[in-house]
Amino acid sequence: xxxxxxxxxxxxxxxxxxxxxxxxxxxxxxxxxxxxxxxxxxxxxxxxxxxxxxxxxxxxxxxxxxxxxxxxxxxxxxxxxxxxxxxxxxxxxxxxxxxxxxxxxxxxxxxxxxxxxxxxxxxxxxxxxxxxxxxxxxxxxxxxxxxxxxxxxxxxxxxxxxxxxxxxxxxxxxxxxxxxxxxxxxxxxxxxxxxxxxxxxxxxxxxxxxxxxxxxxx
Numbered sequence: 181x182x183x184x185x186x187x188x189x190x191x192x193x194x195x196x197x198x199x200x201x202x203x204x205x206x207x208x209x210x211x212x213x214x215x216x217x218x219x220x221x222x223x224x225x226x227x228x229x230x231x232x233x234x235x236x237x238x239x240x241x242x243x244x245x246x247x248x249x250x251x252x253x254x255x256x257x258x259x260x261x262x263x264x265x266x267x268x269x270x271x272x273x274x275x276x277x278x279x280x281x282x283x284x285x286x287x288x289x290x291x292x293x294x295x296x297x298x299x300x301x302x303x304x305x306x307x308x309x310x311x312x313x314x315x316x317x318x319x320x321x322x323x324x325x326x327x328x329x330x331x332x333x334x335x336x337x338x339x340x341x342x343x344x345x346x347x348x349x350x351x352x353x354x355x356x357x358x359x360x361x362x363x364x365x366x367x368x369x370x371x372x373x374x375x376x377x378x379x380x381x382x383x384x385x386x387x388x389x390x391x392x393x394x395x396x397x398x
Contacts, residue, residue, distance in 0.1 A: 203236065205391075206243035208260040208286070212267035217244075218291050219261055222367035229367075229384045230391050234324060238391075248272035257285050257394045261364045263293040266301050273304035280305070280347075280354040285394035288357040289364045292337050298357070302347065311345035311357055320344070320356060323392040325385035331358055332382035334366040334375065353397070356390055363387055 207223055209216050223242050230236045245252050248271050252258065258279075268276065280286060288298055299311065314320065314330075321327040321344070331342035342361035346353045365373055366383020 202239070203395075204239045204241075204243055204255055205257040205259065206245040206255045208258045209244050209246045210260070210262075210266050210268065210272075211247075212265040212297070214262040214264035214266050214294070214297065215291075216260070216262050216266075218263065219364040219368055221369040221372065222261075222364040223259060225369065226367045226384060226387045226391070230388050234388055234392055236391065236395070246272075248275045250275075252276070252279050253282065253284070255284070257287070257391060259287045259289065259364075260298075261289045261291045261294070263291050264297070266294070266297045268301045268304050270304070273301070277305045280349065284354070286355040287390050287394075288355065289362070290357070290359045291362060291364060292335070295359060302355070306347060306349070309347050309349065311347060314344045314346050314353075314356075318344075318346075318353075319397075320346075320353070320389055320393045321386075323389040325389055327386060327389070331361040331363070332366075332379070332386055333361060334379055334383050335362040335373075337362065353393075356393075358386075361386075 205223065207216065224240060227238045227240050231238055243255065245255060245258060247268060252275060316328060316330045321330060331344050333342050337360055340360045343359045345357040345359060347355040363383045363386055366375060366380050367387055370380065
């Protein structure tokens with residue numbers, strides 16, 4: 181079943197059974213030794229924020245799915261993060277490509293140190309495509325919340341400006357890569373990094389924009 185059809189069914193079910201969330205999103209588990217499991221509280225907090233502010237009906241559980249699993253197609257949105265090495269086998273790369281071609285959406289969030297690995301691995305997925313920087317006018321920055329200057333800067337890292345990159349397949353954004361921003365850290369529980377609430381809210385709002393874009397541009 182194509183992901184876009186699954187989203188339509190889930191939305192219809194949510195209307196009929198408003199008390200039972202049927203949409204699920206997941207963290208992507210990969211090989212290579214990198215900490216795919218980083219930011220343990222980030223997705224649950226983002227889901228709660230979206231359910232409150234976007235009126236989505238996403239299951240609050242922190243789901244995990246492997247890159248090469250057929251279960252990947254059960255999730256219209258998957259989130260990948262970490263600090264270290266990532267390795268996709270050819271089967272995993274092929275599976276991820278089929279998922280994205282079928283209407284799935286991948287958000288990659290550099291938790292610092294991810295960049296040199298993820299760029300190589302995404303070339304396995306789409307050898308003919310490269311990440312392109314999205315202009316600030318792109319609709320992903322202008323969903324419910326407006327970010328006229330692009331991604332918010334949550335953590336300093338190398339003191340570079342945050343950048344939002346995308347993989348565009350047949351005119352459609354199928355993967356959004358937030359670099360030098362660290363949105364996932366901003367989604368964490370308040371006591372994890374003790375960031376100012378203004379930064380946490382900015383991170384959550386941008387995360388909600390990504391969710392909103394993924395669910396309305398399939």
